[in-house]
Amino acid sequence: MNNMTEDNAPRRRASDDNRSATVEELSAALSRGQLTLAEFDERSSLAWSARYVDELRPLLADVTDSPSALPAHLDPHRPAPHHDPTSQAVARVSSQISGHQGGSPLSMSVMGGAERAGNWLCPSNHTSITVMGGNLVDLREASFESGSITIKAFALMGGIEVIVPEGVRVICDGFGLMGGFGSTVDKKATVPPSSLPRDAPVVKISGLAVMGGVSVVTKPRE
Template identity: 40%
Template sequence: MRASDADRERVAQVLHNALSEGRITVNELEERLTTVYAAKLVGELKPVTADLPTSSAALEAAPTRALGFPDQRIGGHPGSPVSIGVMSGAVRKGSWVLPPQHTSFAFWGGAEIDLRQARFADRQCTITAVAIMGGITITVPDDINVDVTGIGFMGGFVLEDKSGAPPAPPTAPTVKINGLGFWGGVVVYRKPAQRSEPPQIEGA
């Protein structure tokens, strides 16, 4: 039987508990988690905790859930890997698929990326945003995980949470945003998800 995200998360929790009890080391945890998140079948998960005390129920397949977010958002044909605004503007929003790696570059111009109606080619995607004497705005919905690690040099690279929502569950898509704001700015806005609007796609 194919393993679901819920199956993998339940086994991961068993491993975290084993770490807290001193049964495995941090290195063993990392190695086993790599196996867990790469597992395609439920049977591949069982050997990971074979030497640990756990209930068999934790390793059985999770009950079938009603389809819905976040699982349905992962997958699809990746959209453009770049958005470039040089003395002009670039927009990526509406119904599109964020590729595993997307690079956004703005020089004397601007770029806008909106993920509130987007899908994600992989569970983890990365956006590299570079703004030089320009600006890039990235809007992410509050039902995905976002990790912002960019650098501002004579500029800014900031995350502004305007949603007031708690962190998304670990099974939700994760978007890592890195890059540089040099005499320019990159602003990441976390806002409430809006998935009822009609899709629209603009590109430059």
């Protein structure tokens, strides 16, 4: 592999800040209507897998106001700027929005368990039901149909745990009858929910827990 540029200078390896900042720019281009969801998904995947800075420039060249003056983090002669954890977390979650349809709309268990975790496709509306059992809905590595996800959770003498990644605005609107329904933030999390921007991706959890519990936990990725 050629690790030298045309002027014989070493190719600069991309940092996590470079990749995150590029996805932020792509997310802004998506919100401006310059990219489709499919294009955003493709380019953000390339950005996260890029090894060198010069692999990131073409991803932004046609969506910046001045292609000849790309963001400073893609200038090989300038150090990468610091990006705060909140911006990085929101950009990472935004990169999970694929726009693809056909995800799993239901997870259900009766005296057993159901799990949706890892690399799965979460539709805009998902329903989780358990009767005397336990369900897990983990969104940290999932692909999202949209930037607004609604999960309806119903637990009867059982429990449902919903795990959301940092960078997601959580709206918990359920009811516990002789049980509990609530949301918490894991102690290892580094992004305060109050720091999230208004346009951050949203996950709304509603439903009912009867003699059981529904817990929504914001956790960092493992």
